[in-house]
Amino acid sequence: MSSPIRKTASARPAFAVRTIHVLAWLSGVLVPAVILTLLAFLIIRGSGALGLTLFFGDTPPFYAITGRLPVWDGIWPACIGTISLLVLTMVLALVPGIGCGVYLACYASGKVKASLGFCIDLLAGIPSVVMGLFGFLLMLALRRTITPDAEPSMLLAASCLALLVLPVLVSTTRGTLEALPDRLHLTASALGMDTWQALRHVLLPASTRGILGGILLAAGRAAEDTAVIMLTGAIANAGLPAGLTSRFEALPFSIFYRASQYRDAADLQQGFATTLVLLAISVSLLSAAAMLQKKLEKQWQGQGNEHR
Incomplete structure (x- = not known):
C-alpha cells in the first residue's frame, strides 16, 4: 500500500x-x-459627437478641406497635422532604420552585432517623455549656438519621433531577414551572387511584406505619441501646418488639451470622439501590419499557394 x-x-x-x-x-x-x-466606454462617451461638426466645426467642409477658410472648432487641422507629422517621421526614420536592420542581419560580425543590438534595445527602452525633453533641450542648444530663432516645430517633433520608432524598424527588418529560409541564401550563393546582389535580387524582395509590416507598426507608434509632440511643437488652434519650421496641431495633443481644458460636457464629449478617431487610425495601421505579417508567415510555410 x-x-x-x-x-x-x-x-x-x-x-x-x-x-x-x-x-x-x-x-x-x-x-x-x-x-x-x-x-x-469610449464609444458610449464619444459616439454622440462623431460627425462633420467634430471635424470642421462651423466651417463648410469643402472650404475647410481646400484650405480656403480656417477651422477653429474642429479637429480637421489636427488630423492633417497628425498625417503630415507621420509622413515626415517615416521619411526621416525609414532609411536609417531599414539600413541598420540590414547591416545587423547580413553584414555585422558577432561583437559588432551584439554591441549595436544592445544600443538598439537601449534606445527602445527610452520613455517618450525623455525623448521629448531631449528634443526640447536640443532646441534650446540650437537657439544659443547656431540658430537664435529656433522654435518648437514639426521638423523637431518628427526628428524625435523618428528616434523613438527607429528600434521598431531595425528589429523588424533584422528579424524578417534572419527568418528567411536557408534555401534562399543557398540559391543566391549557387548563382554566384555576392552579399549585395543577394540582398537586392533575392532577400529584400522576399522580405518586403515583413518590412512593410514593421513600417506600419512604427507609424502606429508615432501616431499616438503625446509627450514628444507636446514638448517639441504641438499647440492648440494652430490651423493647418504652415511649414516644417512652424507649430502644428495633432490629435494626441488635441485630446490632452480637450480633456484638461474642457468647458462643458459637450466639449468633453468631443474629446472622447477625438480619441475614437485617433484610435481608429492606430488600429487601422496595426491591423494592416498584422495582416502583412500573417501573409508573410504563410508564404514561407508553403500555405500561401492554397489561395492561388
Whole structure:
C-alpha cells in the first residue's frame, strides 16, 4: 500500500498544473475584457459627437478641406497635422532604420552585432517623455549656438519621433531577414551572387511584406505619441501646418488639451470622439501590419499557394 505522504507528494504537481492553467485562462480573458471595456466606454462617451461638426466645426467642409477658410472648432487641422507629422517621421526614420536592420542581419560580425543590438534595445527602452525633453533641450542648444530663432516645430517633433520608432524598424527588418529560409541564401550563393546582389535580387524582395509590416507598426507608434509632440511643437488652434519650421496641431495633443481644458460636457464629449478617431487610425495601421505579417508567415510555410 502507498503511504499518505506519497499520495500527497503526487497530488502537489497536479494541483500546481491546474492552478497554472486557471491563472493562464484568467489572464487570457482579462486582457480582451479590459480592452473591450475601455472601447465600450469610449464609444458610449464619444459616439454622440462623431460627425462633420467634430471635424470642421462651423466651417463648410469643402472650404475647410481646400484650405480656403480656417477651422477653429474642429479637429480637421489636427488630423492633417497628425498625417503630415507621420509622413515626415517615416521619411526621416525609414532609411536609417531599414539600413541598420540590414547591416545587423547580413553584414555585422558577432561583437559588432551584439554591441549595436544592445544600443538598439537601449534606445527602445527610452520613455517618450525623455525623448521629448531631449528634443526640447536640443532646441534650446540650437537657439544659443547656431540658430537664435529656433522654435518648437514639426521638423523637431518628427526628428524625435523618428528616434523613438527607429528600434521598431531595425528589429523588424533584422528579424524578417534572419527568418528567411536557408534555401534562399543557398540559391543566391549557387548563382554566384555576392552579399549585395543577394540582398537586392533575392532577400529584400522576399522580405518586403515583413518590412512593410514593421513600417506600419512604427507609424502606429508615432501616431499616438503625446509627450514628444507636446514638448517639441504641438499647440492648440494652430490651423493647418504652415511649414516644417512652424507649430502644428495633432490629435494626441488635441485630446490632452480637450480633456484638461474642457468647458462643458459637450466639449468633453468631443474629446472622447477625438480619441475614437485617433484610435481608429492606430488600429487601422496595426491591423494592416498584422495582416502583412500573417501573409508573410504563410508564404514561407508553403500555405500561401492554397489561395492561388
